[in-house]
Amino acid sequence: MVNKNNDEKIIQEQAMFYFLNSKFDEAVEDFKKVLEINPANVDALCSLGLIYENKKMIEDAKTMYEKTLAVDKENKVAREHLNKLIGINNEQD
C-alpha cells in the first residue's frame, strides 16, 4: 500500500535539499511530484515560485505565489515576492 503522506515528506525533503543547493532543475522535478500528491503543499508551491522567479519565468512565478496565497493567505514570502513582481512597493503607504 502506498503511504502518500510518507512519500510526500520524503520527496519534499529531497526537493528542499536540491533547492538549498541551488540545483533548481532537480528541485522543480521533485516539487512537482510533491504537488501531484498534495496540490496544497505550501512549501512546494512557494519554492517553485522562487525558482521560477530566479529563472525569470515571471508569469509562472506569479501563478505559484498566487496558488501559495490561495492556500496560506498570510504567507509573507509569497506576498512579498508577488508584490515585487507586480511592481507594488511593499513599503508604500
Next chain:
Amino acid sequence: MSKTQFAVIGLGTFGSNLAKELFKRGFPVLAIDNKEEIVNKITSFVTQAIVADATDGKALENAGIKDCDTVVVAIGEDIETSILATLVVKDLGIKNVIVKCISQWHSKIAVKIGADRVIYPEFEMAKKLAESMVSPNILEQIEVSKDFNLVEIVAPKKCHGKTIKDSEIRTKYGINVIAIKKHIPFINDEGQPDIEEKTNVAPGPDDEIMENDILVIVGKQEQIEKFNK
C-alpha cells in the same frame, strides 16, 4: 560639511514620492505645493511642507528656498507654471535646478531659462519598459555615455561554470564585469523557503559565474548585444 538641502515644488505622484525618498535617505527636504490638502498629506514625511504659489518669488523666499542646494520643479502638467517657477528659483540664485518636463518644447524652454537638468520620467520609463520587453535577459540599463551602457543582465549560458577570465568577457567582448549578484536559497526564521541576493562587488578574474547569476556589466551596446546572444 552640512547635508545637501533639497526642495521639491509640485507634489503630484512624482514630486511627493521624490520628496519622501530624499527624506527617507536622511536629507532635509522642503516640499511645496499650492494645494493645502496635498501639503497636509506629506507633512509627516518631509522636513517642512508649505502651501505656496510656485510662481511667487517672495512666497518661495519666505519658505526658505534660498537655503536649498537643489530644487526640483516637479510641476508636470502645467507647463506655464513650471516655466515660471523655474525662472523664479533661478532668479533667487539656486545653483542646481532640475525640471520635470512633459515635452521637448517644455525641456528646451526650461534649459533656455537656466534649468541645470531636465528629466522626462515617463519617456525614460517607457524606454526602459520597451527594452525589458524586447530583451527579457536585460533587467536594467543605464546610459553611461553616448557609447557606453551599464547593464544588469542574466548570465548567459555560455558563461555558466566558468570564471570571468575563462569566459573571455573582457578579451572577446570588451565588457567589464562590475558586480555579480548571486541568489542564495535559504530557510527563513519562520521555516519558510526564501531566496536572498548577495552581491560580489568588483569581482576578480577567478570569480566563477553560475547559472542564475546576474551580471552588472559596462560596455558598448553592440558588444553587450553580442555577448547576450
